[in-house]
Amino acid sequence: MKNLKIKIVSLLIMVICIPAFFVGCNKDDVATENSENGSSRTVSTEKDANSTQQQLKDLGFITYAEPSEIPAFEVPGVKEGKFNTDALKGKVTILNFWAPWCPPCRSEMPHLQEFYKEFKDKKDFQLIATAIRTDKESVIEFMSENNYTFPAYIDADISSVGLFVSQGIPVTYILNKDGKIVGAYTGAYNFNSAEFKAVIEGMLK
Numbered sequence: 001m002k003n004l005k006i007k008i009v010s011l012l013i014m015v016i017c018i019p020a021f022f023v024g025c026n027k028d029d030v031a032t033e034n035s036e037n038g039s040s041r042t043v044s045t046e047k048d049a050n051s052t053q054q055q056l057k058d059l060g061f062i063t064y065a066e067p068s069e070i071p072a073f074e075v076p077g078v079k080e081g082k083f084n085t086d087a088l089k090g091k092v093t094i095l096n097f098w099a100p101w102c103p104p105c106r107s108e109m110p111h112l113q114e115f116y117k118e119f120k121d122k123k124d125f126q127l128i129a130t131a132i133r134t135d136k137e138s139v140i141e142f143m144s145e146n147n148y149t150f151p152a153y154i155d156a157d158i159s160s161v162g163l164f165v166s167q168g169i170p171v172t173y174i175l176n177k178d179g180k181i182v183g184a185y186t187g188a189y190n191f192n193s194a195e196f197k198a199v200i201e202g203m204l205k
Contacts, residue, residue: 052176052182052183052199052202052203053065053067053182053183055198055199055202056174056182056183056199057183058195059193059195059196059199060185060189061174061183061184061185062183062184062185063182063183063184064181064182067176067178067180067181067182068180068181069179069180069181070085070088070173070175070179070180070181071085071163072084072085073085073160073161073164074160075128075130075153075154075155075160075161076153076154077151077152077153077154078131078136078139078140078143078152078153078154079136079140079152082153083128083130083151083153085179087126088175088179089177089178089179090124090177091124091125091126091175091177091179092124092125092126092174092175092176092177092200092203092204093125093126093127093128093174093175093179094126094127094128094172094173094174094175094191094200095128095130095164095172095173095174095175096112096127096128096129096130096170096171096172097129097130097131097132097161097164097165097169097170097171097172098129098130098131098132098169098170099131099132099133099134099169100131100134100138100139100141100142101133101134101138102169102170104169104170104187104188105169105170105188107188108170108188108189108190108191109146109148110146111189111190111191111192112127112129112148112150112191113146113147113148113149113150114191114192115127115191115192115196115197116149116150117149118197119197119200120150122204123204124177124204125200125204126151127150127151128151128153129150129151129152129153130152130153130154130155130161131152131153131154131155132154132155132156132158132161132165132169133156133157133158134154134156135154135156136154139152139154167186168186169186170186170187170188170189171184171185171186171187172184172185172186172189172191174199174200174203176203177203182203
């Protein structure tokens with residue numbers, strides 16, 4: 001577990017320690033904003049142009065040369081149910097961490113919703129959007145006002161997902177069917193781009 005935490009922290013450091021032309025979205029120093037087109041930064045750790053990691057790097061994601069395992073966690077649904085890392089295996093997963101009070105989070109939500117509408121019925125795909133440092137009522141109200149229908153979870157005191165958001169929100173992790181991280185992105189992202197959709201489609205095959 002200690003080694004897993006070290007790998008996640010090092011990935012987050014890579015995400016943050018890129019020349020900063022970001023504007024922070026902050027509530028007790030939680031958040032970072034980036035350009036929405038995902039083209040502002042690339043860190044090369046693998047030279048296979050055909051790999052998922054390379055494709056994600058080309059879109060501005062930070063990656064490891066090899067997919068990375070993540071620490072176990074569990075979060076309750078905003079309305080019902082729960083999600084835990086046991087549900088990662090066999091699914092291509094997008095883990096998104098956000099909050100209604102965070103401006104860059106709010107700016108990426110329309111892209112996330114459109115992406116979800118297109119991919120929600122695809123076999124072996126799941127989106128897990130976890131709101132932090134907020135309450136269920138605020139999340140429900142925000143989603144209702146904007147007609148967002150993607151699955152929403154919550155960790156109000158970041159007791160479960162603190163490691164994932166220690167450097168800011170919004171932050172997104174892409175996981176393969178083995179439940180391992182293949183890419184991470186801090187800042188508002190355009191999930192609805194054709195290039196990003198093509199990467200996820202490829203992972204689903």
